[in-house]
Amino acid sequence: xxxxxxxxxxxxxxxxxxxxxxxxxxxxxxxxxxxxxxxxxxxxxxxxxxxxxxxxxxxxxxxxxxxxxxxxxxxxxxxxxxxxxxxxxxxxxxxxxxxxxxxxxxxxxxxxxxxxxxxxxxxxxxxxxxxxxxxxxxxxxxxxxxxxxxxxxxxxxxxxxxxxxxxxxxxxxxxxxxxxxxxxxxxxxxxxxxxxxxxxxxxxxxxxxxxxxxxxxxxxxxxxxxxxxxxxxxxxxxxxxxxxxxxxxxxxxxxxxxxxxxxxxxxxxxxxxxxxxxxxxxxxxxxxxxxxxxxxxxxxxxxxxxxxxxxxxxxxxxxxxxxxxxxxxxxxxxxxxxxxxxxxxxxxxxxxxxxxxxxxxxxxxxxxxxxxxxxxxxxxxxxxxxxxxxxxxx
Amino acid sequence: xxxxxxxxxxxxxxxxxxxxxxxxxxxxxxxxxxxxxxxxxxxxxxxxxxxxxxxxxxxxxxxxxxxxxxxxxxxxxxxxxxxxxxxxxxxxxxxxxxxxxxxxxxxxxxxxxxxxxxxxxxxxxxxxxxxxxxxxxxxxxxxxxxxxxxxxxxxxxxxxxxxxxxxxxxxxxxxxxxxxxxxxxxxxxxxxxxxxxxxxxxxxxxxxxxxxxxxxxxxxxxxxxxxxxxxxxxxxxxxxxxxxxxxxxxxxxxxxxxxxxxxxxxxxxxxxxxxxxxxxxxxxxxxxxxxxxxx
Numbered sequence: 289x290x291x292x293x294x295x296x297x298x299x300x301x302x303x304x305x306x307x308x309x310x311x312x313x314x315x316x317x318x319x320x321x322x323x324x325x326x327x328x329x330x331x332x333x334x335x336x337x338x339x340x341x342x343x344x345x346x347x348x349x350x351x352x353x354x355x356x357x358x359x360x361x362x363x364x365x366x367x368x369x370x371x372x373x374x375x376x377x378x379x380x381x382x383x384x385x386x387x388x389x390x391x392x393x394x395x396x397x398x399x400x401x402x403x404x405x406x407x408x409x410x411x412x413x414x415x416x417x418x419x420x421x422x423x424x425x426x427x428x429x430x431x432x433x434x435x436x437x438x439x440x441x442x443x444x445x446x447x448x449x450x451x452x453x454x455x456x457x458x459x460x461x462x463x464x465x466x467x468x469x470x471x472x473x474x475x476x477x478x479x480x481x482x483x484x485x486x487x488x489x490x491x492x493x494x495x496x497x498x499x500x501x502x503x504x505x506x507x508x509x510x511x512x513x514x515x516x517x518x519x520x521x522x523x524x525x526x527x528x529x530x531x532x533x534x535x536x537x538x539x540x541x542x543x544x545x546x547x548x549x550x551x552x553x554x555x556x557x558x559x560x561x562x563x564x565x566x567x568x569x570x571x572x573x574x575x576x577x578x579x580x581x582x583x584x585x586x587x588x589x590x591x592x593x594x595x596x597x598x599x600x601x602x603x604x605x606x607x608x609x610x611x612x613x614x615x616x617x618x619x620x621x622x623x624x625x626x627x628x629x630x631x632x633x634x635x636x637x638x639x640x641x642x643x644x645x646x647x648x649x650x651x652x653x654x655x656x657x658x659x660x661x662x663x664x665x666x667x668x669x670x671x672x673x674x675x676x677x678x679x680x681x682x
Numbered sequence: 683x684x685x686x687x688x689x690x691x692x693x694x695x696x697x698x699x700x701x702x703x704x705x706x707x708x709x710x711x712x713x714x715x716x717x718x719x720x721x722x723x724x725x726x727x728x729x730x731x732x733x734x735x736x737x738x739x740x741x742x743x744x745x746x747x748x749x750x751x752x753x754x755x756x757x758x759x760x761x762x763x764x765x766x767x768x769x770x771x772x773x774x775x776x777x778x779x780x781x782x783x784x785x786x787x788x789x790x791x792x793x794x795x796x797x798x799x800x801x802x803x804x805x806x807x808x809x810x811x812x813x814x815x816x817x818x819x820x821x822x823x824x825x826x827x828x829x830x831x832x833x834x835x836x837x838x839x840x841x842x843x844x845x846x847x848x849x850x851x852x853x854x855x856x857x858x859x860x861x862x863x864x865x866x867x868x869x870x871x872x873x874x875x876x877x878x879x880x881x882x883x884x885x886x887x888x889x890x891x892x893x894x895x896x897x898x899x900x901x902x903x904x905x906x907x908x909x910x911x912x913x914x915x916x917x918x919x920x921x922x923x924x925x926x927x928x929x930x931x932x933x934x935x936x937x938x939x940x941x942x943x944x945x946x947x948x949x950x951x952x953x954x955x956x957x958x959x960x961x962x963x964x965x966x967x968x969x970x971x972x973x974x975x976x977x
Binding site for chain 2: 291405407408410411412423424425442443480483485510511512513515516542544546554555556557558559560561562563564565566567568569574577579610611612613641642643664665666669
């Protein structure tokens with residue numbers, strides 16, 4: 289299933305349902321909505337935060353601290369509708385359609401608290417650090433002793449003593465140990481119940497009132513478990529997704545858009561990655577990753593071709609199929625049928641290997657379609673790269 | 683010889699009567715695999731493909747002498763089928779399903795470990811020990827039997843069709859295989875590269891090993907450590923995903939570069955440092971392995 293990403297305000301809503309304390313906030317899609325709702329926040333400073341899926345919003349100008357209502361109003365005007373460019377959006381940026389306006393907190397200290405699935409230990413692991421506000425990868429690289437870990441039993445959850453141990457290692461004041469334990473326990477409950485792959489609170493702040501609050505929140509989900517979380521799936525914001533990836537997922541095709549000009553259609557994820565790699569080795573750039581799956585029927589091939597071709601940069605398409613149990617002759621029929629029925633404006637390079645490959649090649653050759661056949665992985669990549677290079681120098 | 687499975691293995695198929703189970707079990711039997719029974723809840727007491735069907739693995743183990751199980755049970759119920767097999771005492775469990783929730787796998791893996799069983803997969807093509815000379819082979823999985831040939835090269839891989847690509851390059855060079863193991867493309871899997879490399883190291887009939895890895899996790903780096911310190915046999919490798927963008931899951935649930943970790947570059951570097959011959963191109967896997975053998 290297509291990876292599910294959610295906004296900060298949605299992550300905070302979700303965590304709050306499990307008892308994780310978050311700042312009081314309102315979400316607005318227009319300045320007038322902001323003005324109407326902001327009364328709920330009471331007096332005092334507030335923070336206006338752009339709601340897009342990419343990180344690095346603060347540095348890109350998508351987060352503003354405001355002392356007055358006037359400042360808030362102008363920050364909302366400025367951020368809503370801006371094209372926010374961050375390290376994660378790429379140079380094209382992302383249009384801001386929603387802002388989160390939150391009560392500002394008086395901050396005494398910033399921590400990091402996160403949960404991930406540790407692939408080596410094969411269980412969830414909680415990570416905590418006093419270096420709040422910094423990316424955990426950066427702390428891991430520069431100061432690994434500053435990160436403390438607790439293994440989580442997926443059946444039992446976080447044990448109270450583990451939370452107390454973390455609080456002590458983080459040098460939290462004695463009167464906040466109880467609050468931290470509750471915070472960490474609620475976060476773990478949310479992680480396990482919602483089947484997350486990552487839940488990150490950075491920073492987790494200690495206020496001047498000795499309250500612990502999730503100032504920011506990021507959640508990723510286990511795609512394989514989404515089928516049993518239908519309500520969570522409703523949080524998907526299609527405005528933030530690549531439309532081609534959405535469409536591919538509707539046809540159960542695994543597709544990832546890239547920057548190059550050679551479209552790829554391959555059966556199997558490993559072979560699909562390897563096909564992208566070999567295009568690069570021959571000096572070309574892949575336009576996408578696409579795993580057409582086991583049953584490469586005419587219908588699936590046709591849909592995959594349509595998705596690849598909706599990318600305007602594509603100048604040639606490389607089809608690489610290893611017929612294992614699936615027969616190459618049936619795949620060849622699928623390809624010829626799909627090509628006959630649709631108007632393919634770019635050259636198609638086809639490499640078939642495996643089960644009934646000779647029959648498959650014969651079908652392609654006899655089709656009188658404008659297909660370029662290749663005998664090996666190398667041959668296919670070379671031909672595809674030559675075609676796009678020749679076209680570029682025309 | 684071979685590792686894990688031989689033509690003496692007696693195989694139980696969980697989900698034998700389903701579409702996938704029926705199709706692939708037939709292919710396995712044609713290849714020479716001894717299937718001794720199946721499990722489908724609610725179909726106990728019937729026969730399918732000439733084999734007895736049971737409601738539970740416990741019952742199947744009492745009534746047959748199965749020592750290996752392959753499960754074709756779909757992802758939402760697959761972890762349960764793995765735990766059932768481990769609890770019934772099956773020593774080697776092969777799980778094909780793609781899409782098992784990670785926490786289900788974490789629990790299943792703990793159960794497999796507690797019962798002292800070995801799990802291969804999930805999200806994998808299975809295991810095959812090709813026939814040597816005119817003997818019978820053993821295929822427990824969904825891979826195409828015809829591309830394999832008996833011999834002395836061990837193959838271990840996280841992928842499906844890319845493994846077939848590697849195997850067919852070996853076969854084309856007359857380099858037969860002792861056993862080919864697909865360990866699976868998920869973040870949590872039953873057996874790691876290191877587990878399987880250890881078995882190949884101990885197997886007298888495996889002379890060299892091909893390992894096919896990909897981006898995500900650190901299993902290749904851990905394997906590199908094992909190879910550097912313990913392995914005497916030559917190893918050739920290919921790592922897929924050098925061109926994969928960070929933060930994107932490349933089809934397999936486990937194939938993702940996150941937080942700068944799990945890149946192909948880091949894996950290639952670790953393997954080369956361990957003395958592994960790493961093929962730069964997926965088209966040169968067979969050639970790279972051959973270069974390690976005495977001519």
